Amino acid sequence: MEIVKQENGSFSVLKLKGRFDAHEAEPVNTWLQAQVEKQCVNIIVNLEGVNFVDSTALSTLVRGYKKCRENNGTLRLCSLQQPVRVIFELTRLDKAFDIFETEEEASVAI
Amino acid sequence: MxxxxxxxxxxxxxxxxxxxxxxxxxxxxxxxxxxxxxxxxxxxxxxxxxxxxxxxxxxxxxxxxxxxxxxxxxxxxxxxxxxxxxxxxxxxxxxxTAALVETQDRLVAIYELTQATRRTLDIPALMELLVKESKTLFDADGGLAILKEKGQKPIFHQISDKYLSQTELEALAALFHKDQNRFVINDPHLLPPGIHNLMMLSLPVRDKVSALFGVYNSKTDFTSPDIKLAQAIAGQLGAQFENTYLHLESLRRVRLEAEMDIARQVQMNILPQNVPIIDGLDIYAMSAPAFEVGGDFFDVIERSKDSLVLTVGDVTGKGMPSALLMSMTHTVIKSASRMMPFNFPHQVLDRLNFDLFSDFSNVGMFATVFFGTFDRTNSVLSFSNAGQSPIYHIPNGQEPVLLEAQDVPVGVLTENAFSTQKIQFSNGDIFVIATDGFPEARNTFDEMFGYERMKNSLSKSRNLSAKEMVESLLADVNSFSASKLQEDDQTIIVVKVNDMDRTKQFLIPATFEDIRIPAEYLRALLVKAALDESIINGCELAVQEHLTNLVEHAYVGNSDNTITINITCDENQVMIETIDKGKPVNVDLSKVKMPNPMDLAEGGYGLAIIQSLMDDVTYNTNNGRNTWQLIKFIHRTP
Incomplete structure (x- = not known):
């Protein structure tokens, strides 16, 4: 999996690509925790290039999301492929996360 | 006075x-x-x-x-x-007082001699020390030692102004043997010229060694205190000689063991370290020599994309001689089958017999050999069986059938008398080629494990993987023979024929990285089967979730363990079966629920995802083996 880190306005952006599963969850978790420690608590995870997520990936995102909120920030998701969206729907986590169609929308939403 | x-x-x-x-x-x-x-x-x-x-x-x-x-x-x-x-x-x-002082002097002398010899672990050096020291101790002009190991020439050692010839020494030794243990001659007439007195004793060394030492031409005649002292020396030195022999023997043994170890390594390297992984076939093979080196051999060679060579053989006898012939036999078969200018398996055995007949008959040995080729295009096994037993064919859903060998072993007859047989395999059929080390394993009552028990063991384990069938057989044989040592080499190949396109078995280490292999394979298999995208995605996710659970919970991240995964896809269903030996799971599957999203739970999704994606999830645990079955029914729209 490829992990690209960018800045977008007041957001730190994590762009993932490929298969986001138990094997890849740890580096993403490490990155998210590091951001929170740096007080960069407004994060967008761009899943445009991700074709597969599993529950470990979901747990990682949930953990990051909670940390950001505890620090008065937020973690937004954008650009989900259909199979990935299905998994969010299956676990109903689509109800818990703020999910946007594009990174642009995620970065400007209030 | x-x-x-x-x-x-x-x-x-x-x-x-x-x-x-x-x-x-x-x-x-x-x-x-x-x-x-x-x-x-x-x-x-x-x-x-x-x-x-x-x-x-x-x-x-x-x-x-x-x-x-x-x-x-x-x-x-x-x-x-x-x-x-x-x-x-x-x-x-x-x-x-004089006697006491003398005794003390002698004790000191013996002590010094013992100390000097203790540092020596070399027979000639010991002899030299013994002769030198005893000559001084008895104030004699001459000292001698004769050592003879059974079947070897005697070794002589002398220090003297008047050397005795070998003939004279041998004559003295012969005289000595008439009067065991010791003697003293103070009469010059009984001794070789130039020798006026002599005392000779034997050292108490092992049976196969006779060792004598003596002193001669002492200033005064030898007396009984001298004999006592000499006996003490003989006792001490005898023990030291014995130690030296033991030391030399253990050196020899270590060297021999090292050589045997190398031989065993060479032999193990001759035999395949792992069998080829072939779609549609579940193959497992192993060989356990009873001694350091064995006479059994096997081979599983993928000769081409569609042809597989299976060989199992057993050279009579045990240990080094059969191991050497085994290597030759194995090599001839391997090269004959690799180049294979032959169309039929029996031609390979003909060739083997032609090449090695004289080698076998010269040493009165022979070899039983099974040689077969499996054609994957039509699932036909062609084979020639020169006395190899037992061979079982287990047709899908039926009892094992013992196939008797149709030909005599290799190395028995000069003329070529081998034939080829064919068996058509169907999906689910199992073929077992083994050596007699299994049925002829004995228990403490000298009963044999036998063909019937072997057949029952195979029948019982038929639904397991090839590897597990072998493990189960070994467990049965071992529990039968109990504490009795393995007497003969045990070699076996098990081949399970699965549906080439629709069945696949994986044996993977329990790591997050390795579980992707079956997950991605399943996707490819289902894509090929043209199933709905939602089913494909669902099955892939379910497998991923399930295997992640096994790695995380059953094995708690201990990647030394393995998971067996059987993936089957037919007209009606996709079935994923996993077998692990991790911690059993204590879960009521009917009570698994998806966590409430608003709770933002950081776990607990896996099993709920699997249950919502699959139509049937079952779990059972038995004898430390946990088996999961995940089934997805396929309802094709006409």
Whole structure:
């Protein structure tokens, strides 16, 4: 999996690509925790290039999301492929996360 | 004896004499057997009266001039007895002291000899030390040692001014053997010229070794204390020789073991380390030699995309000789099957027999060999069986059928007499090729495991993977033979024929990385089967979730463990079966619920995802084996 880190306005952006599963969850978790420690608590995870997520990936995102909120920030998701969206729907986590169609929308939403 | 003692005690006598002089004696003389020892005064003064008293306890006598009468005579007698006793005791004490000093000297000498030899673990050096030291110890001009190991030439060692010839030494050794253990000859007439006395002893070493040592031409004749000392030396040195032999033997054994170890490694490397992984076939093969090296061999070679070669053989006998012939046999078969200018398996055995017949018959050995080729295009096994047993065909859903060997072993007949048979395989069929080490395993009552038990074991484990079938058989054989050691090599190949396109087995280490392999394979398989995208995605996710659970919970991240995964896809369903040996799961599957999203739970999704994606999830655990089945029904739209 490829992990690209960018800045977008007041957001730190994590762009993932490929298969986001138990094997890849740890580096993403490490990155998210590091951001929170740096007080960069407004994060967008761009899943445009991700074709597969599993529950470990979901747990990682949930953990990051909670940390950001505890620090008065937020973690937004954008650009989900259909199979990935299905998994969010299956676990109903689509109800818990703020999910946007594009990174642009995620970065400007209030 | 007493006379010499008296010389040292003269002072004492003067005192006694002066008492007599004071009493009126003119002269006092002490005699030993008529010899005058002391006379006071020295010059003889004739006297009319003289007392002459002979001691009752010694040879001493007293002459006192100038005194006479029974009274004086009685006193003189008592005095003389007292003096005699004193001198005798003094003399004995002196002898004892001398003997003690000598004994001490000898003990020190033995101690030094023992110390010197203890550092030596070399037979010739020990002999040299023994001869040198004992020669000094007995103050002899010559020392010798003869050592003879059974079946070997004797070794001689001598230090002397007068060397004995080998013939003379052998003659002495022969003489010695008539009078076991020891002898002393102090008569020069009985000895070779130039030798005037000799003492010879044997060292108490092991049966297969006779060791003698001796000293000769000592200044004084050999006495019984000398023999005692020599026996002590023999005892000490014998033990040291024995130690040295043990040391040399253990060195030899270590060397031999190292060589055997290399031989075993070479042999293990000859046999395939792992079998090829072939779609549609579940193959497992193993060979366990009973000794360091064995006579069994096997091979599983993927000759081409569509052809697989299976070989199992057993060279008669055990250990090194059969291992050597096994290597040759294996090589001939391997090259014959690799190049394979032959169309039929029996031609390979013909070739083998032609090449190795004389090698086998020269040493009176032979080999049983199964050689088969499996054609994957039509699932036909062609094989030739030269006396190899047992071979089982287990048709799908039926009991194992024992296939008798149709030909005699290789190396028995000069003419080529091998034939080829064919078996058509169907999906689910199992083929087992083994050596007699399994059925002929014995228990402590000398009963054999037998073909029936082997058949039952295979029948019982038929639904397991090939590897597990072998493990189950080994467990059955081991529990039957209990504490009895494996007597014969055990070699086996199990081939399970699965549906080429729709069935796949994986054996993976329990890591997050490795579980992707079956997950991604499943996707490819289902894509090929043209199933709905939602089913494909769902099945892939379910497998991923399930295997993640096994890695995380059953094995708690311990990646030394493996998971067996069977993926089957037919007209009606996709079935994923996993077998692990991790911690059993204690979960009520009917009570699994998806966490509430608003709780933002960081876990607990896996099993809920699996259950919502799959139509049937079952779990059971038995004997440390956990089996999960995940099934997705397929409802094809016409």
């Amino acid at each position: 007493l006379a010499s003692q008296m010389v040292n005690s003269a002072e004492r006598f003067y005192k006694l004499a002066s008492i007599w002089i004071n009493l009126g004696a003119t002269q006092v003389q002490l005699l030993d057997e008529d010899l005058v020892l002391v006379s006071i005064p020295e010059e003889f003064t004739p006297s009319k009266s003289m007392l002459s008293v002979q001691s009752r306890v010694s040879t001493l006598a007293l002459r006192i001039s100038g005194l006479t009468g029974d009274a004086w005579s009685s006193i003189a007698e008592s005095m003389l007895d007292g003096l005699g006793s004193l001198l005798t005791i003094e003399s004995e004490m002196k002898d004892l």
